[in-house]
Amino acid sequence: MSTPAAIETCGLTKRFGHVAALDGMDLQVREGSVFGFLGPNGAGKTTTLRILTGLARPTAGTAAILGHDVRRATGAVRGAIGFLPDVPGFYHWMSADEFLRFVGRLFGLRGRPLAERTANLLDLAGLAGVSTRIGGFSRGMKQRLGIAQALINAPRLLLLDEPTSALDPIGRKEVLDMIAALAGRTTVFFSTHILADVERVCDAVGILNHGRVVAQSGIEELQALGTARSVRVEVENDAERLAASLQGQPWLRSLEQSGNTLHLRVSDLAAAQRHIPHAVATSGLALRRFETGERSLEDVFLELVGEGTAA
Secondary structure, X not given: OOOOOOEEEEEEEEEEOOEEEEEEEEXXXXXXXXXXXXXXXXXXXXXXXXHHOOOOOOOEEEEEEOOEEHHHOOHHHHOOEEEEOOOOXXXXXXXXXXXXXXXXXXXXXXXXXXXXXXXXXXXXXOOOOOOOEHHHOOHHHHHHHHHHHHOOOOOOEEEEXXXXXXXXXXXXXXXXXXXXXXXXXXXXXXXXXXXXXXXXXOOEEEEEEOOEEEEEEEHHHHHHHOOOEEEEEEEOOOHHHHHHHHOOOOOEEEEEEEOOEEEEEEOOHHHHHHHHHHHHHHOOOOEEEEEEOOOOHHHHHHHHHOOOOOO
């Protein structure tokens, strides 16, 4: 008998009046994966998490966690889930150690098991030996503590809603390192709109747009779906003239200028490689650099959800 998926939805729909936050969403997350749930703001990511955690009920369709329908999930099933909301709440007068022990007791942990679990999670979160009250924590420290409290019950499924949002680069790195350390230990469902974070820590990804999953696969397989490639062109001067000569080409998907460097996304790399040097020469410019980049997750994301969508 095959192992049930950690998360599986079929035709999942959630309406708020005439607005469909989720519109027949089909999704499957295998157990043991670090799954990136990508989508622009307003795509329905948080609504999905609220349904999976039982905080909201679907209008239609089904959602299952660990093989159990979320509408009929027992306490034992709920106890196998850890959840970090986008804005976690804490008792700011507690220390990290006190907070984790408090949460652990809510799950029925006592004595040595609680002490060992708390110590291990503080170490994982990089908070071992920190006696400062939570009210004095940076946002990154709070996010790492939030993940630790979501792991206190040793969940089979960890749900994270935008865990790196609004963090500075150091805080983001610390949180991502913590998520990466969980690979192989539990299933991580990681909702975000930051593509670089998914490329760094996830082994599979689903892209949500307008309440529907428009693509789902492993990272490498998804990157292979895209057709656009990135090209970087640097000229000695007058890059505006080169940019103007390239506008309207059928293979040009987008063009951005930074000083004398043009950053292009192209649908036909061979055509771009033929045309761009010719355009440089015709414009009387000196070519300093011509580079092609590997297809990125961002390239695929923009193709699937639209060039003008802000992620």
